[in-house]
Amino acid sequence: MSFLFPNYKRESIEMISGSGNYLTDRSGKKYLDFTSGIGVMNLGYNHPKLNNALMEQASLLWHTPNLYENHLQEEVAEKLANGKDYVAYFCNSGAEANEAAIKLARKATGKTKVITFLNSFHGRTYGAMSATGQTSIHAGFQPLVPDFTYLPFNDLAQFKQAVDSNTAAVMLEMIQGEGGVIPANKKWLKELAQCCHDKGILLIIDEIQTGIGRTGTLYAYEQYGIEPDILTLAKGLGNGIPVGAMLGKQELADTFSPGTHGSTFGGNKLAMSVANQVLEIVNTQNFLSAVQEKSQQLFSGLSLLAEEEDSGIQDIRGLGLMVGLQMESEEKLLQLMTKLKEQGLLTLRAGKNVLRLLPPLTIKKEEIDSALAILTNVLIGGPINE
Template sequence: MKVSEKYEKYAVGNYGKRSITLVKGKGAHVWDENGKKYLDFGGGIAVLSLGHCNKKLVDALIKQANTLGHCSNLYMHAPQADAAEHLVKEMGKGKVFFCNSGAEANEALLKAARLNGKKLSGEEGRKFRVIVAVNGFHGRTLATLSATAQEKIQKGFSPLMPEFSYAEFNNLKSVEDLMGDDVAAVLVEPIQGESGVLPATKEFLQGLRSLCDKHGAMLMFDEVQCGVGRTGKFSASKKFGVKADAISMAKGLGGGFPIGAIWLSEKYQDLFTPGSHGTTFGGNPLACACANAVMDEIDSKKLCQNAEKLGKKLLSSLQKIAKKYPQKIKLARGVGLMIGVLFQDNYKNADVCSALIKNGLILVPAGSNALRLLPPLNIKESEVNSALKIFEKTISEI
């Protein structure tokens, strides 16, 4: 039985029909079951920070698997201690909690907001409302999809969790109108990824900082997709020059191995006390060994600088292509190696994506009829050039 037939017979159909079966990857390339080679600029949706089968990452994983594969959080182990130290050095003074995914990381942020709200207003207080942005994406657990102000994500799962208020992204007045002393936190993505790569303005994020300070609320950044070097800085907060109180991470942190984390600033680092939160697999030795390998490579190979440099080249080239084909492309936008291309309404992103795959380039669809380019942080200039050639050729053909 073919792989596709097994999927049809045995796998739940929540992802729809998939077009290719991948069997091998190396660097920025993957191969399908027929031996066809593709340039992968989807990166597992911003996960593969070092590309496929990076030697440092693979060696770290094998070494750890042969040493200590799992250790519950009832005990300590060096890989987790090292990963926490590294993250705090990158993010600033504070402490780290490890989990398994971006949704879990955002759940932890929401629980931290509740704990702080209770601390400030008392057990019977009402400081637990959270303001989020329309078209943001924070996960698919019941709490995080309630925080995700998108009808297509929330459809079918009502009643949603209460006490979330939805403001307009990049509209400070919209947030201000919803603000009050009952607000425990404001949670936003510095760059909305799933909605088509829409960056926040620096003024918007600075305004959120001021509003949160005024009302005693926590400012929380969801950097699950835009963090860990993707913007050209390790943390997107530093790229925008705005200090958050807490930040969620996942995706690129493990380079392909599942891991999530939150960083709590020094003021909030002790919100979680013994028994208030936990996880079986979060921060296990294998995951932390991979995270350490990723962070070591980002540091030693100067991959943030590479993301900055080649991201500018990629974006400017895509913007030129957009101007050349205005009847097909609305615009290209992004920060670092997180770039979105928005298409005109009569050119559906799913169809463009299929055409690109046929020509050997993998991208990731996003809402608002966009495609995302999320290549490895160690992508080479020659690979960027190859991707641009395939992209323009495909656009000219559709």
């Protein structure tokens, strides 16, 4: 008998240690991790600078309530603003960040309608779940929070038809992660952003999975020529320490006056000490350029593999080190993931039949080669014939 709710479908292995970009299970088997803990461990495992930051803060003070000043919050907020006029609110997860974004948008505009997109994923708390455009996530939890409208992703005509005088915000992911690693079309997104600007609609970008260097820039939106009014972050920001953040334009700051929103643990000193160090490491030109180079290596290798007739790869999508391989069927995908795990490579699923690859941003070039070799061996039974 387990004393846990069965709400997670767990693998019958337990990881007990991690180092660099590898995990080790209880039996001693070692795995190259191409999941990053679902996009969390952007800097890999047992990173000495992060360990030191956490231990140093732990020896001083774990927690103070948000009744007092917190210089670490100020430092992290400034780093997250990245030279732009954003202010930050700190919480503990991506779902919490999205809840804050929805509240901010409705309060700031005095309107209630929020447009999101089919196959999106924004979290499992009530507001975030209601923003998520997947009926499977909603099942059994109706009635949802009202006034969410779900539209096809990358479809401008339907978006323009749906906008009305009660539209407070549009909320979207730069790449729909859980929905199948589906990138936003650049032309569509620029026109959508312009429409929002013209009509006074707030643009909320959910960068919980794409942010903190995952796509080769600090934020994925920077590659699209747009600038959101509200930005949400989590996952890689704490590299395993629970932390979330919502950024909003300076003109929205007074909307969250004292007493309007809060979190007991949000922005605690342990989380902030790690987030501060994560941003010091990630947000440098050398680090982000290396992510872009490794992305090219991974996509090139996968493209060669996809050319093999027996590979079963129908499409390759993504940006940076966020990659989706569309396979023939859900059954084929599940078989593939099992075989990859047996060969020591951990991967993820997205949508029905997409293999999602999210290696740590610290992945080494030789480790990418190792992962490609495992994929090639599993998919076509041996190396590619030159």
